[in-house]
Every structure is written in structure tokens, then in C-alpha cells.
Amino acid sequence: MMAKYNPSKIEKKWQKSWMKSFNTKDAVKGKENFMLLTEFPYPSGNLHIGHWYAFAVPDILSRYLRMKGKNVMYPIGFDAFGLPAENAAIKNKVNPRKWTEQNIAYMTKQLQSMGATFDWSRKVSTIDQEYYKWTQWFFIQLFKKGLAYRAKTLVNWCPKDKTVLANEQVVDGKCDRCGTEVVQKELAQWMLKITDYADKLIDDLEKLDWPEVTKTAQKNWVGRSRGVEINFLIPNSKETIKVFTTRADTLFGATYLVLAPEHPLVTRLTNDDNLDKVNRYIQEATKKTELERTYLEKEKTGVFTGAYVVNPVNKEKIPVWVADYVVGHYGTGAVMAVPAHDQRDFEFAKKYNLPVKMVVCPNYPAPTCPVLEKAFTDDAHLVDSSEFTGMTSEEGRNKILEKLRKEKLAESKVNYKLHDWVISRQRYWGAPIPMIHCGKCALRGASGQGYQPVSEKELPVKLPDLEDFKPSADGRSPLSKDGAWIRTKCPKCGKDAERETDTMDTFVDSSWYFLRYADPKNKKSFADAKKIKQWLPVKTYIGGAEHNTMHLLYSRFFTKALFDLGLVDFDEPFLTRRNHGVILGPDSQKMSKSRGNVVDPDDLVKKYGADAIRMYLAFMGPYEQGGPWSPGSINGVYRFLNRVWNLFEKPKKSKEKEMGYKLHSAIKKTGEDIENLNFNTGVSELMKLLNVMEKQGSFRKDNVTFLKLLAPFAPHLAEEIWREVLKNKKSIHLEKWPDYDEKYLRDENFDLIVQVDGKFRDVVSAPMDISEEEAKKLALVSEKVKKQIGGGVRKTVFVKNRLINLITG
RNA sequence: GCUCGGGUGGUGGAAUGGUUUACACGCAGCACUUAAAAUGCUGUGGGCGCAAGCCCAUGUGGGUUCGAAUCCCACCCCGAGCACCA
Numbered sequence: 001m002m003a004k005y006n007p008s009k010i011e012k013k014w015q016k017s018w019m020k021s022f023n024t025k026d027a028v029k030g031k032e033n034f035m036l037l038t039e040f041p042y043p044s045g046n047l048h049i050g051h052w053y054a055f056a057v058p059d060i061l062s063r064y065l066r067m068k069g070k071n072v073m074y075p076i077g078f079d080a081f082g083l084p085a086e087n088a089a090i091k092n093k094v095n096p097r098k099w100t101e102q103n104i105a106y107m108t109k110q111l112q113s114m115g116a117t118f119d120w121s122r123k124v125s126t127i128d129q130e131y132y133k134w135t136q137w138f139f140i141q142l143f144k145k146g147l148a149y150r151a152k153t154l155v156n157w158c159p160k161d162k163t164v165l166a167n168e169q170v171v172d173g174k175c176d177r178c179g180t181e182v183v184q185k186e187l188a189q190w191m192l193k194i195t196d197y198a199d200k201l202i203d204d205l206e207k208l209d210w211p212e213v214t215k216t217a218q219k220n221w222v223g224r225s226r227g228v229e230i231n232f233l234i235p236n237s238k239e240t241i242k243v244f245t246t247r248a249d250t251l252f253g254a255t256y257l258v259l260a261p262e263h264p265l266v267t268r269l270t271n272d273d274n275l276d277k278v279n280r281y282i283q284e285a286t287k288k289t290e291l292e293r294t295y296l297e298k299e300k301t302g303v304f305t306g307a308y309v310v311n312p313v314n315k316e317k318i319p320v321w322v323a324d325y326v327v328g329h330y331g332t333g334a335v336m337a338v339p340a341h342d343q344r345d346f347e348f349a350k351k352y353n354l355p356v357k358m359v360v361c362p363n364y365p366a367p368t369c370p371v372l373e374k375a376f377t378d379d380a381h382l383v384d385s386s387e388f389t390g391m392t393s394e395e396g397r398n399k400i401l402e403k404l405r406k407e408k409l410a411e412s413k414v415n416y417k418l419h420d421w422v423i424s425r426q427r428y429w430g431a432p433i434p435m436i437h438c439g440k441c442a443l444r445g446a447s448g449q450g451y452q453p454v455s456e457k458e459l460p461v462k463l464p465d466l467e468d469f470k471p472s473a474d475g476r477s478p479l480s481k482d483g484a485w486i487r488t489k490c491p492k493c494g495k496d497a498e499r500e501t502d503t504m505d506t507f508v509d510s511s512w513y514f515l516r517y518a519d520p521k522n523k524k525s526f527a528d529a530k531k532i533k534q535w536l537p538v539k540t541y542i543g544g545a546e547h548n549t550m551h552l553l554y555s556r557f558f559t560k561a562l563f564d565l566g567l568v569d570f571d572e573p574f575l576t577r578r579n580h581g582v583i584l585g586p587d588s589q590k591m592s593k594s595r596g597n598v599v600d601p602d603d604l605v606k607k608y609g610a611d612a613i614r615m616y617l618a619f620m621g622p623y624e625q626g627g628p629w630s631p632g633s634i635n636g637v638y639r640f641l642n643r644v645w646n647l648f649e650k651p652k653k654s655k656e657k658e659m660g661y662k663l664h665s666a667i668k669k670t671g672e673d674i675e676n677l678n679f680n681t682g683v684s685e686l687m688k689l690l691n692v693m694e695k696q697g698s699f700r701k702d703n704v705t706f707l708k709l710l711a712p713f714a715p716h717l718a719e720e721i722w723r724e725v726l727k728n729k730k731s732i733h734l735e736k737w738p739d740y741d742e743k744y745l746r747d748e749n750f751d752l753i754v755q756v757d758g759k760f761r762d763v764v765s766a767p768m769d770i771s772e773e774e775a776k777k778l779a780l781v782s783e784k785v786k787k788q789i790g791g792g793v794r795k796t797v798f799v800k801n802r803l804i805n806l807i808t809g
Numbered sequence: 810g811c812u813c814g815g816g817u818g819g820u821g822g823a824a825u826g827g828u829u830u831a832c833a834c835g836c837a838g839c840a841c842u843u844a845a846a847a848u849g850c851u852g853u854g855g856g857c858g859c860a861a862g863c864c865c866a867u868g869u870g871g872g873u874u875c876g877a878a879u880c881c882c883a884c885c886c887c888g889a890g891c892a893c894c895a
Contacts, residue, residue: 213889216813220891227895245895258895300893325893335895343810344893417894548890619833621821630821636833642848681823684832691832753828758876760828784862797875803827805875 005645007609010720015115021731022117024073026518026534031071035535036062037514037574039543039551040077040124042084043103047110048591049599049617049629050583056614057580057623057679058542059116063712064674066117067737073535074117075517077124078104081132082506083161083177086429090470096429097465100127110602115610115715117733122520126509131516132431133460134526135509138562140434140453147193147561148423150449154329155422157185162471163426164189166505167419168221168550187475189424190433190502194557198222198416200571201556210577211624217548223417228401229332230410232257233310234269235317241265241309244331244415247341249396252385253359254336255349256319257309258302261285262328269320271306278303278322285324300325300348311336312409313400314386323348331415339375346375359384360393421554423505428469428478430503432461438490438497451500455491461499477501510551511558514538514573532568541574542677544582552577578677581626583617588628599629611714612638618679618713640687641717644710647693647703648725659702662692664744670709671737679713686710705738753803754779756788772798779804 027033038058041051055076062074080100089096104125111118124131142148156165160180164187169176194201202222205215228248231240241257259266261282270278281303302323309320325344326335339349340358349356361369364381379393388396404410424433434454442450454461464485469478479485479501490497512526518535519527537559543551555573563571584590585597592598604613616634621627666689673682686709693702704726711718711732722732752766752775762782766775776796779785789808797805 213813217890220812223891223894225894243895247895323893325895327894330894337895342895344895347893415894417891545889619821625815627821630834633821633834639848640833680821681832684823687832751828755827755876758827758874760876763828795875797827799827803876805827807875 005642005717007611007641007716008606011113011115011605011610011716014716014719015112018115018117018731018733020121021733022074022119023121024071024119026531028071031069033073033534034065034070034540035073035075035514035517035538036065037075037517037538037541039547040079040510040513041107042082043078043080043100043107044084045088045103045106047107047601049601049604049613050591051111052114052601052613053580053583053617053626054543055111055116055118056114056610057618059114060614060618060679060682060712061540061674061677062117063715063733064671064737066733067708067712067735068671069736072117073119073122073517075122075124075514076111076118076120077122077513077517078107078126079506079510079513080104080125080127081430081503081509083163083427083429086427086469087161089429095465096469097127100429113602113605113610114614122517124513124516124520126431126506126513129460129462130521130523132463132509134516135431135504135512136434136454136459136461137456137526138512138558139504139508140456140459141565141567142192142561143435143453145561145565147196148190149193150188150190150451152186152188153191153422154184155187155189156182157187157475158182159473161427162473162475164422164424166422166507166550168421168553185475187424189422190435190500191420191422191424192508192557194421194554195416195418197557197560198224198418199414200560201418201553204556204560204572208572208577209575211545211579213545214548214552214577214579218553221418221549221553223415225415225417227413227415228397228410229413230336230404231312231408232318232336233312233409235308235310239265240409241320241334242332243334243336244413245336247338247393247397248400248410249379249382249388249391249393250338250341250359251311251313251336251400252382252388253338253340253357254311254318255339255355255357256321256337258321258323258326258335258337258345258348259305260326260328260333261322261324263322263333266305266322269305269307270322274304274306278305281322300344300351302348302352304352312404312407319354321352329419330417340372341375341377343375343377346372357384364390421505421557423508424502425505426475426477426502427471428463428466428503430463430506431509432463432479433500433502433504434459434461435500436488436490436497437500438493438495440495440497441490441492452491452497463503477503479503507551507554511554512562514541514555515568526567536568537570537572538574540576540578542578542580545579579624581622581624583626584628586629586631599631604634608634608638609641609716611717612641615641615683615713619683621680623677623679637683640690641714643690643694644707644714644717645721647690647698647706648721659689659693659696659698660744661747662689663702663705664740667705667709667738667740668745671740674712683713686713708732708735708738711735750801752778754782754785755803755805756785757807758805761785761788768801772796772804775804776806779806 038055062072065072085100086096089099092099126132139148156170158165158175158180160178161175165175165182170182174181202219202224205218225246227244227246229242229244231242233240300323302321305320305322307320308317310317337345339345339356341360358369359382360380361383362380363369364383382388382391382396388399391399401410401412435451436454437451464482466478466482468481471478486498488497488499515527519531522528559573560571562568587597589595589597612634616637619637666685670682670685689706707718707721718732722728746768749765749767751763754762754764762784764778764782766778775798793806793808795807
């Protein structure tokens with residue numbers, strides 16, 4: 001036994017001895033299974049302090065749950081395909097597989113230095129053939145069900161990464177990986193039909209214990225909007241222009257109609273006099289990037305087509321304009337413009353001198369409506385609306401729809417902002433999309449535009465080793481360079497055919513990895529049905545808020561699709577979700593090499609040991625908040641651990657009674673704090689307890705209880721003392737979490753707060769459960785209180801075992 | 810613009826109707842030391858005061874209450890998400 005706390009000596013030893021201790025059995029009699037999931041890391045090369053926050057802090061919960069008798073699985077894996085690894089590989093001029101595998105090996109070592117209870121026997125890596133085989137298999141199942149399809153659409157293209165991005169990966173018009181401005185490109189791409197699940201993705205949020213921010217983010221992202229689709233009539237034609245509106249009550253106020261520049265009817269409607277002008281406008285508008293059109297452009301522009309359409313409700317003729325403030329890909333790409341009741345239409349009408357007609361009035365039934373300086377967008381009563389005049393907006397919407405529906409001129413309609421998920425990537429480092437294109441079958445009009453899924457027996461479609469795996473600017477995947485790999489036979493007709501050369505978005509890989517943890521080595525299926533039942537859905541999932549509208553949405557979609565395919569028997573993957581914050585540099589800025597504010601966990605391990613880092617990260621503030629790394633504050637935790645060491649090294653026997661109340665309330669509070677992820681107050685509870693034990697001395701029995709409370713936070717130190725000082729044979733991490741005894745939770749005395757006229761004046765010790773009368777007597781003994789009471793006490797307010805308030809006035 | 814968080818000492822934070830500032834960091838003083846580090850002890854929101862003590866303070870202004878950091882209303886500021894989505 002060393003006389004001094006020396007973490008670097010003890011930590012390695014126990015990490016070694018724990019090596020296989022946390023490999024989880026699928027079932028343990030009498031124990032409930034509990035999968036505690038954290039987001040598996042990208043093998044970027046080096047662990048940073050944020051990884052410790054993401055993995056070592058939840059490990060406190062993992063260890064605690066085990067002590068509470070649960071069969072806990074705390075799995076780990078690597079999300080190893082994708083751009084970051086590939087770009088790094090290009091930069092370092094090595095093969096991505098070699099690069100990634102080296103990183104995994106190194107990061108595995110680093111992860112082991114946390115002293116976390118990972119089950120390494122279940123390690124999953126998305127680049128393993130036995131893993132991506134099932135990613136491909138899932139794709140084929142989705143394809144068969146009509147949930148994966150190929151289509152030519154306008155997609156987001158990153159010129160720097162030279163690949164397509166999903167909408168979720170475009171932030172403020174820029175690529176979320178490299179920050180390059182994204183351009184629109186028309187390409188044929190594989191998509192997943194996430195829009196089929198739009199309603200469920202919103203409605204099922206209700207049954208989840210998730211942070212409100214995440215739920216709202218997902219609701220906004222899906223963007224459900226209920227309204228009406230109305231047909232405006234084109235004179236002398238059977239065709240109509242459909243518009244979508246949520247405000248059918250303002251239909252009488254429509255004074256013009258606007259088409260998006262992309263709208264298919266634009267050129268046909270435009271009359272010859274205006275054709276040049278309109279064509280020029282369209283050219284200008286479509287040249288702009290999405291960013292310019294939506295974000296920077298505030299001033300609205302547009303041109304008149306010369307055409308008119310008829311408002312179906314009052315047969316009024318209104319002009320048709322083209323303007324790029326209407327977006328082509330939402331609703332019908334056409335809107336009825338009601339300047340009086342929509343701010344955008346109002347601005348446009350003012351600029352081009354179009355009429356503003358007020359049909360919803362806040363003054364109803366007064367005869368005059370206010371003169372508008374901006375659009376009036378609230379609900380009120382309808383005016384100037386024929387038989388609908390006088391109705392509330394709500395009523396008006398219903399009645400107008402009812403009338404037009406009878407004439408087949410309108411129907412109710414729900415629109416979503418959500419788009420289908422584009423999963424094709426024109427990059428090398430991903431799972432190949434397991435499809436084969438056959439020219440012969442295509443000619444015969446076979447399914448999927450001539451694409452056939454690879455026979456399931458032939459999975460995985462292996463990613464070939466390529467000398468030159470760099471992306472090309474023309475939008476063709478690097479895989480297209482490997483002629484031998486591409487050439488294959490059509491699984492349907494047996495003739496020569498070609499493989500799909502795009503790879504899958506890595507978010508497909510990570511949409512199902514948690515399922516694989518249940519049965520990571522299965523060769524016959526993605527996981528055995530029984531094992532899935534034993535472990536899933538995931539009980540608690542802890543990760544970063546940046547995945548709110550990406551990974552978390554995709555995984556929910558995937559799970560719902562698998563549920564409908566009968567592959568799993570639950571339709572939500574994660575029952576409880578908690579977000580963690582971000583650790584910033586000491587300068588409160590995001591950590592980055594260029595800023596030079598990166599905190600290296602390996603250095604910290606050398607200096608303070610893993611226990612101090614874990615505990616400081618837990619202590620620094622609310623877990624969902626994160627915050628700047630404070631290089632000085634970790635000293636406080638390190639000192640605390642030294643004092644724990646000394647508690648056993650140089651015990652100070654208690655001369656007083658044993659620590660009933662203080663100890664038992666700490667057992668209760670610490671446990672509750674861990675369960676609620678309030679790690680910071682959990683740590684402070686232990687600090688308070690140690691302060692008391694040092695001050696008054698303590699019995700060995702109480703010290704041992706304290707050590708068990710500390711074990712999840714500082715596992716190495718607790719183990720060292722438990723085994724080497726207290727000479728126990730088995731690990732402290734197999735011990736039961738101490739029970740608290742209700743009878744100790746009530747102290748004999750409590751601090752009675754005495755207020756006079758609501759102001760705190762004194763605090764006196766009083767026996768538990770005393771009556772109001774007794775409390776008043778006690779209160780009046782205090783000199784401080786007496787001084788404040790001039791003319792006597794008129795009435796008292798008494799809160800049992802807490803306070804008495806004497807009111808004089 | 811809309812939606813969701815948040816604003817408490819020199820700092821990180823605690824307290825979600827009842828002692829504001831727990832627990833820590835930092836700082837100051839003292840002890841130990843030739844000295845320093847480490848450690849231990851004491852003090853530490855602001856103002857006035859020799860002191861006892863009194864007054865003030867949880868972004869700002871109002872309200873509810875015996876009592877408000879906490880609940881309600883308005884406003885200011887910071888962060889996050891969505892955004893010409895009709």
C-alpha cells in the first residue's frame with residue numbers, strides 16, 4: 001500500500017483486471033436487461049475531451065445501474081465509413097481502410113483508459129463486411145417494399161466534397177461538413193421514402209421520454225401544415241392551377257396569383273408580349289443558389305405573365321405573376337396572393353402596385369376596417385366575402401372548403417416540409433448500394449427503371465480496393481473507375497449488367513447499429529429475433545443535440561420501416577433520450593487545432609488520472625449544458641480524491657454517534673441524482689458527506705458505505721481501496737448499491753426558520769413535528785425576533801418542520 | 810419573424826413557493842517549512858458601521874402571495890432550432 005494517492009499506478013492495473021468483467025450475458029436470472037446507449041464515435045484518429053464527456057460520464061450511470069441489480073449492456077462501436085475518414089485518408093495519402101483501422105486500434109486503447117464498463121465483446125464497426133452486409137440487406141428490403149427508389153431530382157451538391165448531401169446535411173445553404181456553399185444539381189439518386197412516415201414521426205413523439213428541444217426540432221423539421229388545395233380556373237381551358245393555403249378564409253382577398261419560376265405552367269401561360277421578360281426572369285432566378293434566393297434576398301421581385309385566372313369562389317379574374325419568393329418544391333409551387341393578410345404578399349403588392357383587399361377584419365361588426373401598414377395575419381371575422389361575411393376565420397375556412405369541395409374545386413390537404421432522404425453518395429468510403437442496372441430489363445420496363453437488387457445470397461457487395469479513390473467533379477462515383485467490379489450479370493435475366501457505383505450515406509449505417517449490439521456476431525441475420533426482444537428498444541440513449549434532425553430522425557424512420565416489414569416488434573428505437581452539452585476550450589470557444597485550445601485527455605490522465613477527469617466532467621455543471629473546460633477547477637476534484645484516500649489511509653475514528661441522517665440522505669440523494677443525470681449535484685453530495693466525516697470523524701462501516709457511493713464516479717480509486725486496503729476478494733463494482741433507511745432520513749431536530757412579516761430574522765433548532773404554538777414560543781425566545789416585533793403578533797403562518805412567519809401589521 | 814432554452818457572487822454552479830449564493834474554483838490571512846510546493850485551518854455577495862447590527866441584491870419594470878430567483882404580465886439581453894413553407 002502506497003502512502004500517497006497515485007492514480008497512474010492503480011488505474012492501469014484495475015483496467016486490466018476489468019477487461020472482461022462487463023461483457024454482458026443476454027439474460028441473467030432475476031435481473032432486468034438494460035441497454036444504455038451512447039452514440040458510437042467516428043474513428044477520427046484521436047480521442048478528445050468531448051469523447052470523455054460522452055462516454056465516461058454516462059459510465060457513472062452504467063455502473064450505478066449494475067449496482068442496482070440490472071443486467072446492463074454498455075456497448076461501444078465505430079461509425080467508420082464516411083467523409084471525415086475518407087478526407088483524412090486523402091490528406092494523409094493512405095488507404096481509407098488502413099487509416100480507419102489504425103485509428104480504431106488507437107482509439108480503442110484510449111477508450112480503455114477511461115475505465116468505462118464497455119462490453120468490447122459486442123464491438124460493432126460499420127466498415128466490417130459482416131456489418132455492411134446487413135446495411136445492404138436492409139436497403140434491399142426497403143426497395144422491395146417500395147421505400148427505396150431511384151429518381152431524378154434537384155439535389156444538394158457540395159462542390160468541394162464532390163458529392164450529394166441530404167437536406168439535413170445542408171446548414172444555412174452550406175455543407176455541414178466543410179462549409180462550402182451548396183449548389184443545386186439535377187441527378188438521378190437513390191432515395192428512402194421517409195415522407196411516408198411524416199405523420200408517425202410527429203405523432204409518435206408523444207410516447208417518448210425525450211427532451212422538448214429534440215421533439216420540437218423534429219416537429220419543425222417534418223413541418224406538417226394542414227390546409228386546403230384550391231383550383232384556380234384557367235379561362236378557355238380545362239386545366240386549373242392548384243394552390244395550397246392554410247387560410248382559405250381569406251380567399252375573397254386574393255388579388256393575384258404567383259407561380260414559382262420552376263412551375264411547369266409558367267411558359268405555357270405566359271402570353272407572347274411577356275415571354276422574353278418572363279424567360280429572362282426565370283433564368284436569373286434559377287441561376288441563384290438556394291442560399292441567395294431564400295437567405296440573402298429580402299427584396300421581392302417578380303414579373304407579370306400577362307395571363308389571368310379565375311378565383312373559384314367569386315369568379316373574379318386575377319393576374320398571374322411569377323416570383324421567386326414562392327418556392328417550387330413546397331406545396332404546389334403556386335400560391336394565391338392575399339396582400340391584406342400575408343406579409344410577403346403585402347410587400348410584393350406594394351412594390352408592384354397590386355390591389356390590397358381586406359376580407360378579415362378585427363373591427364367587425366363595425367363598418368370600417370383599419371388602413372393597413374402591414375398585413376393583418378390574425379384570425380378574426382370575415383367581411384366582403386359574400387355569404388361568408390360575418391363568420392369567424394375558423395368557420396369561414398370550413399364553409400368555403402365545403403362549398404368548393406362540392407364543385408370539385410378544392411380539397412383539404414396536408415403538406416410537409418420533409419423531403420425524401422437522398423442516400424446516394426458519389427464517394428468511395430461507404431457501403432456500396434446493392435443494386436444492378438440491366439439495360440435489357442430496363443427496355444422491357446422492369447421495376448425500378450431497370451434496377452434489380454443483388455441476390456441476397458451474394459451479399460455483401462464488397463467495397464473494392466481502389467488505388468485511386470478520389471472523388472471526381474463530374475458527379476461520378478470513384479467506384480465507376482473499376483470496370484471489373486462494375487461488370488456483373490443481371491439477377492433477373494442473366495445478361496450482362498452493371499453495378500450501381502454510388503455508396504450509401506453513413507447515416508444509413510448508423511440507423512440500425514443499436515440492433516446489432518444485441519447479436520453482433522450473427523451470420524444468418526442482422527440479429528436474432530429473441531435477442532432483439534431481450535435488449536430492445538433501447539432504454540436510455542445519451543448523445544449530442546446535433547443529431548436532433550439527423551441521426552435521431554433517420555433511426556426512428558428506419559425502425560418504423562422495419563416494424564412494418566415485420567423485422568422488429570417495436571416502432572420506436574429509443575424510449576428515453578437525453579442530450580449532453582459540448583465541452584468548449586478554456587477560452588469558451590469551440591475546441592479546434594487552429595485555435596490551439598484543444599484539451600488533450602491523455603495529458604490529463606497522466607497528470608490527474610482518469611478518476612479525476614471523469615469526476616470533474618461530472619461535477620462541472622449540468623450534463624445537458626456542457627461548458628468551457630476549466631483547467632484550475634479540476635484541482636478541486638483531485639484534492640477530494642486525495643482526501644478520500646486519506647480517509648482510509650489515516651482513518652480518524654469517530655468520537656460521536658454514527659452518521660445516521662447525513663449518510664442516509666446522501667445515499668438517497670446521490671442515487672436519485674445519478675438516475676436523473678444530475679451528476680454535478682451527485683458529486684457535491686459526496687463532497688459534503690466527506691466534509692462531515694472528516695470533521696467529526698467516522699466509523700469504518702460508514703466509510704465503506706461512502707466508498708460504494710463513490711465507486712461509479714471514481715471506479716479505480718474505489719476498487720483500489722476496496723481490494724487493497726479493505727482486503728475484499730471480489731470487485732466493489734459487483735457490490736449492491738447501499739440501501740437507505742427511511743428512519744434515518746428524519747433528523748431529530750430541524751432548523752426552524754423564523755420570519756417576521758415575511759423577512760428572515762433568525763433560525764432556531766427545534767424538535768421535529770412541533771406544533772404551531774410550540775414553534776411560536778420558541779421563536780419568541782430569540783432576541784433578534786423580539787426586537788422586530790413592536791406591537792405584538794397579529795397572526796402567524798406555519799409550515800411544519802420548516803418555518804414560522806410572525807405577522808405584526 | 811416563429812418555436813424552444815436561459816439570465817443568480819470575481820468564476821463554474823446550487824436552490825423550481827419558505828435562511829439566496831450549497832458544493833467547488835479563485836482570492837486573502839494564518840499554521841507547517843530555511844524557503845517554496847503540497848497540506849491543514851479561518852475568512853470571502855455589495856453598502857454603511859469600531860462593533861452589535863441595519864439596509865440592499867437572483868437581467869429590467871409591474872402583479873399575485875404572509876412570503877417570489879422560483880408563479881403571472883410586459884420589456885431587454887444571450888444561446889439553440891426553423892425560416893419568403895403560403
